Amino acid sequence: MTGKWKTLLGTVTVGATLLAASVTPIETEAASTDKAYESTFNKQITSTIPLEDEQEVQAFLNKKKAQLDIGEPVELKFVTKETDEVGMTHYTFQPTLEEVPLDGAKLMVHTDGDDHLIAVNGALHTDSPRQASNTKVVSSEIAKEAAWNSIDVTRDATDESLTSPIGEVTETLKESSQLVVMVQDGDYKLAHHIQLQFTTPYPANYQIWVDAETGDILKKMNKVHEATGSGTGVLGDTKELKTYQSNGTYYLYDTSKPMTGVIETFDNNQNGQFRLPGSYVTDRDNAFTSSRQRAAVDAHYYAGQVFDYFYDTFGRVSYDDNGATIRSSVHYGSNYNNAAWVGTQMIYGDGDGSTFTALSGADDIVAHELTHAVTDESADLIYENQSGALNESFSDVFGYFVDNEDWLMGEDVYTPGVPGDALRSLSNPTKYDQPAHMDQYRNLPNTEAGDYGGVHINSGIPNKAAYVTIQSIGQTKAEQIYYRALTSYLTPTSTFQEAKEALVQSAKDLYGSAEANAVTTAWNDVGVQ
CATH class of the missing domain: 3.10.170.10 (Elastase; domain 1)
Structure with missing residues (x-):
């Protein structure tokens, strides 16, 4: 079996970026107040009037695409609007090219309780072409067949049902297909994104991208954690x-x-x-x-x-x-x-x-x-490079929040004959051969042998930042900040820098400048400036 397993031991990446520093200030045409409400993620992004609903937000984004550095051919499709417990509203948009979703991309706009702009973050696709480099010839059904043929098990062997003690029947096989634009080495291709989830004859959550013109397999991973x-x-x-x-x-x-x-x-x-x-x-x-x-x-x-x-x-x-x-x-x-x-x-x-x-x-x-x-159901952090290290780190951090007796991961069952041993330490990552500072960051290949860019290795850096944060402001505040960042701000391709900014913004949303400064200091301490 081949594929990418998310392991404690140890997608097409569409570049997500915060708004570029060279972007010129943006204002809406009619100002109802003298104060410009700026994007916290980039102080140059401003709006002087409220953005009251998804139509106004979308009009704002579409009108200012050039200043926002969003690729001109890219259109933004509204997905969701959610208002949270502190009164902020979060708008999610799906970037598309010729009405086809850009795989792994998400753009988010955040407003306060008075509908003023707070932050914009996500994937921008500044260099997107006007159309994909291929055409759709292969149907979704043929693409599914190609996906099944690319793995070492047949569909019939995975298709079973389960009956519970109260008589409910559950199918253990789930499969889906979506036409997307996949970005690979700067090439924008139409692809069928096939998902195959099953538990027999082995556990699998395959993500497979099939070229929509040739039927070739472009990328495949078994996204099992x-x-x-x-x-x-x-x-x-x-x-x-x-x-x-x-x-x-x-x-x-x-x-x-x-x-x-x-x-x-x-x-x-x-x-x-x-x-x-x-x-x-x-x-x-x-x-x-x-x-x-x-x-x-x-x-x-x-x-x-x-x-x-x-x-x-x-x-x-x-x-x-x-x-x-x-x-x-x-x-x-x-x-x-x-x-x-x-x-x-x-x-x-x-x-x-x-x-x-x-x-x-x-x-x-x-x-x-x-x-x-x-994470799969919220930020959906892609499991490679820095976004993958964040995926691992957030799981370690919430593991600590549930079991906060010490800063170790795996100490009770790992090497049972060796007292005090563990797999990782949030407080001292270097003890278990993880970096604790960006000076020690390991640029590893995005391959299985390279731990997909070091997702289990470089997670030591955000883990140490979490430790410093929790020590500074306590778990009660830290866990709320981390959960908010994960579910409201992070996007599939978030980097360490973007995670820092998401956590700082979450601290401001919930508590104020003191907590936000503590988060900033924690990430500065590990070299994420």
């Missing part, structure tokens, strides 16, 4: 569980959360073919105390804990904020030294007893992986 972590339940502690009774049998199946879906847990039974999700974990007396059940107990409990954290802290309803089911499978594979978010569910290996013990007992790792799911 993997991780490792720590847990106490696997070591013998007792937890209270939410279960479901049906016909005298109790299931690890939690319907108590304020969500449309459920939290459910399966046993993969070390299936050599990695068939997922497996069988429901059940018990006759509702006491899940056998050694075989320990991994499932922790997976089930911590999934609920992470749901509660995001719901209680931010009002987010499951990873998609729409109540999606959280499914976990334990005893995955044989001596599998990892855990993963596979796009539709979590999987947990038992470890080999030397490198790792059973991984599902790790609350910070469950949080790390489900934060990948949150």
